[in-house]
Amino acid sequence: LRRIITLTTDFGTKDGYIGAVQGVILSINPQAQVMDITHQIPAQNIRSAALCILNYYSFFPEGTIHLAVVDPGVGGPRKPILIQSERYFFMGPDNGIFSLALQKEKFSKAIHLKNPKYFLGKISPTFHGRDIFAPVAAYLSLGVKPEEFGPRLSKLEKLKLPAVKEYPQKLVGEIIHIDNFGNLVTNVRRAELGDRQISRIKLKTKSIQNLSETFSDVKPGEGVAYVGSSGYVELGINRGNAAIKLKAKIADKVEFFL
Amino acid sequence: LRRIITLTTDFGTKDGYIGAVQGVILSINPQAQVMDITHQIPAQNIRSAALCILNYYSFFPEGTIHLAVVDPGVGGPRKPILIQSERYFFMGPDNGIFSLALQKEKFSKAIHLKNPKYFLGKISPTFHGRDIFAPVAAYLSLGVKPEEFGPRLSKLEKLKLPAVKEYPQKLVGEIIHIDNFGNLVTNVRRAELGDRQISRIKLKTKSIQNLSETFSDVKPGEGVAYVGSSGYVELGINRGNAAIKLKAKIADKVEFFL
Amino acid sequence: LRRIITLTTDFGTKDGYIGAVQGVILSINPQAQVMDITHQIPAQNIRSAALCILNYYSFFPEGTIHLAVVDPGVGGPRKPILIQSERYFFMGPDNGIFSLALQKEKFSKAIHLKNPKYFLGKISPTFHGRDIFAPVAAYLSLGVKPEEFGPRLSKLEKLKLPAVKEYPQKLVGEIIHIDNFGNLVTNVRRAELGDRQISRIKLKTKSIQNLSETFSDVKPGEGVAYVGSSGYVELGINRGNAAIKLKAKIADKVEFFL
Numbered sequence: 001l002r003r004i005i006t007l008t009t010d011f012g013t014k015d016g017y018i019g020a021v022q023g024v025i026l027s028i029n030p031q032a033q034v035m036d037i038t039h040q041i042p043a044q045n046i047r048s049a050a051l052c053i054l055n056y057y058s059f060f061p062e063g064t065i066h067l068a069v070v071d072p073g074v075g076g077p078r079k080p081i082l083i084q085s086e087r088y089f090f091m092g093p094d095n096g097i098f099s100l101a102l103q104k105e106k107f108s109k110a111i112h113l114k115n116p117k118y119f120l121g122k123i124s125p126t127f128h129g130r131d132i133f134a135p136v137a138a139y140l141s142l143g144v145k146p147e148e149f150g151p152r153l154s155k156l157e158k159l160k161l162p163a164v165k166e167y168p169q170k171l172v173g174e175i176i177h178i179d180n181f182g183n184l185v186t187n188v189r190r191a192e193l194g195d196r197q198i199s200r201i202k203l204k205t206k207s208i209q210n211l212s213e214t215f216s217d218v219k220p221g222e223g224v225a226y227v228g229s230s231g232y233v234e235l236g237i238n239r240g241n242a243a244i245k246l247k248a249k250i251a252d253k254v255e256f257f258l
Numbered sequence: 259l260r261r262i263i264t265l266t267t268d269f270g271t272k273d274g275y276i277g278a279v280q281g282v283i284l285s286i287n288p289q290a291q292v293m294d295i296t297h298q299i300p301a302q303n304i305r306s307a308a309l310c311i312l313n314y315y316s317f318f319p320e321g322t323i324h325l326a327v328v329d330p331g332v333g334g335p336r337k338p339i340l341i342q343s344e345r346y347f348f349m350g351p352d353n354g355i356f357s358l359a360l361q362k363e364k365f366s367k368a369i370h371l372k373n374p375k376y377f378l379g380k381i382s383p384t385f386h387g388r389d390i391f392a393p394v395a396a397y398l399s400l401g402v403k404p405e406e407f408g409p410r411l412s413k414l415e416k417l418k419l420p421a422v423k424e425y426p427q428k429l430v431g432e433i434i435h436i437d438n439f440g441n442l443v444t445n446v447r448r449a450e451l452g453d454r455q456i457s458r459i460k461l462k463t464k465s466i467q468n469l470s471e472t473f474s475d476v477k478p479g480e481g482v483a484y485v486g487s488s489g490y491v492e493l494g495i496n497r498g499n500a501a502i503k504l505k506a507k508i509a510d511k512v513e514f515f516l
Numbered sequence: 517l518r519r520i521i522t523l524t525t526d527f528g529t530k531d532g533y534i535g536a537v538q539g540v541i542l543s544i545n546p547q548a549q550v551m552d553i554t555h556q557i558p559a560q561n562i563r564s565a566a567l568c569i570l571n572y573y574s575f576f577p578e579g580t581i582h583l584a585v586v587d588p589g590v591g592g593p594r595k596p597i598l599i600q601s602e603r604y605f606f607m608g609p610d611n612g613i614f615s616l617a618l619q620k621e622k623f624s625k626a627i628h629l630k631n632p633k634y635f636l637g638k639i640s641p642t643f644h645g646r647d648i649f650a651p652v653a654a655y656l657s658l659g660v661k662p663e664e665f666g667p668r669l670s671k672l673e674k675l676k677l678p679a680v681k682e683y684p685q686k687l688v689g690e691i692i693h694i695d696n697f698g699n700l701v702t703n704v705r706r707a708e709l710g711d712r713q714i715s716r717i718k719l720k721t722k723s724i725q726n727l728s729e730t731f732s733d734v735k736p737g738e739g740v741a742y743v744g745s746s747g748y749v750e751l752g753i754n755r756g757n758a759a760i761k762l763k764a765k766i767a768d769k770v771e772f773f774l
Contacts, residue, residue: 037274040271042272051273052273057277059280179275180268180273241301
């Protein structure tokens with residue numbers, strides 16, 4: 001069965017850890033199609049991983065297995081889980097890493113991965129990516145039923161994004177992610193604005209007029225606010241790096257004047 | 259059809275943007291073979307991308323689709339294009355990104371990608387990589403004819419590399435790229451030297467005798483000039499990092515004494 | 517023949533060098549399955565590459581071709597080699613890059629890659645990865661016999677890791693690698709300790725009690741020593757970065773009190 005297994009981790013690549021994960025998968029199912037999404041999630045940053053997954057998971061074919069391992073609690077009480085939605089499988093630690101994607105998916109069931117029959121022989125307490133997740137993903141790609149891997153789970157950990165504060169004249173959000181281009185992703189979703197018009201957006205002392213469609217709606221070097229490809233309002237600079245130019249960082253407040 | 263699609267971008271991997279591109283391609287053509295060349299082109303640096311493409315494109319099998327997205331003008335008037343040469347397809351923004359490769363290829367035709375039938379349903383103004391280039395590349399890999407995607411283009415944007423200045427006793431070039439090892443790529447091509455012998459090469463206060471064949475022609479720690487694998491003269495240090503040791507940077511002048 | 521070829525290099529990806537290697541392989545054997553392990557080995561760092569290879573090579577299916585190019589001596593007298601063990605093929609420069617893996621493998625034979633029939637037409641003296649290793653790996657994956665590529669070699673270069681010093685009351689090792697999470701890998705292997713109990717571990721002024729099973733055996737922010745997934749004793753900090761917090765670097769001494 002040539003099923004796709006996507007990989008998102010904070011392992012980096014230089015230590016060979018992710019190579020071991022790939023090897024385990026291909027040893028069990030040589031037909032599996034391993035797609036490396038990223039191994040550059042900032043170390044132990046579950047929120048970054050959740051936002052990354054949100055950006056790609058829904059573009060893959062139905063039946064794709066999305067494996068994500070950002071796992072500060074490895075070896076501790078956090079559970080290794082498999083979640084099945086109407087269209088996809090998600091596999092990783094139960095720490096909220098799939099929360100944002102699951103808000104958009106029709107949930108089917110969650111399984112606590114407990115059946116050692118599908119683990120590597122000897123489990124390293126520091127490397128469940130290789131010893132639990134990789135082999136279980138490979139067996140799943142071969143058609144083993146989710147229930148084979150363990151009992152059902154009724155409750156999952158959730159990722160909490162900071163809430164947007166609503167006032168009569170404005171919304172106050174914050175920067176939750178900075179992307180590769182220095183664009184500043186806020187926690188304000190387009191859907192949240194509804195019919196309300198934004199007259200001005202303020203980050204520290206920098207004001208941006210209105211929401212634009214895209215970067216080139218403003219002159220090179222100017223600030224621009226737009227709805228990013230994942231549905232959140234983002235702040236950027238046409239042909240520039242907003243994070244550097246505005247000295248912005250995660251958790252900086254952003255005001256949206258109505 | 260198991261056709262290769264290579265990807266070169268400045269997206270990085272950690273935001274999941276490139277994951278979305280991969281997912282779109284595999285959803286349309288599950289048999290496509292997606293080869294990630296790099297997603298680490300410096301942000302919005304078209305010249306770096308053009309030099310990168312020059313280094314690999316010709317080693318792939320005939321019929322390979324080379325997709326490259328470094329796109330500071332996304333959403334603006336720059337055109338999304340498909341270029342067909344005798345051996346390959348090139349797809350990306352019309353901003354000169356394929357100029358260096360096309361100098362070596364027998365040009366066949368260029369198409370302005372305009373037919374929304376082959377785009378994702380709703381086009382994000384900030385993410386043509388996912389919404390235009392990925393699906394068109396996938397349909398092309400399935401055998402859709404280039405003419406299906408839009409009208410022919412008669413004129414393409416060109417990348418301009420800085421010119422080499424010729425004097426009676428010397429050529430003056432400059433550093434146009436610094437590679438992963440700190441080697442300094444100049445804009446002087448071997449072909450350009452013809453029969454002329456170089457007696458000495460000078461970068462700032464550092465002199466290098468002659469052109470060598472390879473690093474180990476000089477002692478460890480010594481400077482060396484050689485013709486790089488893509489045909490440009492490069493300056494390096496045997497078992498060292500020339501960029502760091504010589505404090506060299508892009509656009510630094512290099513003198514070639516005849 | 518759909519044989520796996522893994523790639524480990526210090527090329528980075530942004531220059532297109534590794535793209536050329538991939539293209540050469542797929543041009544010769546379109547069925548080869550190229551798995552990028554890493555191209556982020558620190559430049560010219562053979563030891564890092566050897567430790568990386570140790571972490572993944574044995575998890576791949578039998579018959580996998582492990583190609584690794586970290587090659588400070590390229591173009592000089594160092595030999596390009598192919599090593600066959602009972603289960604795998606290893607290909608790269610003869611500089612000790614496979615030493616740690618070979619300590620665990622049943623050696624079969626080594627070949628000096630000399631037969632130009634299997635090289636790219638014109639050999640660049642600076643890029644054997646593309647012109648020698650890539651095509652030979654591709655032909656090997658097609659079933660060409662190792663002996664076809666050149667004569668047998670009886671002696672291989674070996675990587676020397678610093679030795680652990682043994683005293684009556686303690687062992688003194690050192691940090692040989694720092695991983696992506698800032699964990700400090702020492703040169704002390706679990707096997708080396710045998711039945712001896714460790715009472716305390718000291719790095720500079722920092723003391724760690726005992727060997728733990730995993731990170732969560734200590735409180736967040738506390739130091740922990742454990743046997744890493746590759747068998748070496750490592751020092752880390754639960755939910756933290758030991759390299760940064762302890763200002764540790766390669767070659768720092770670590771004392772293991774018995």
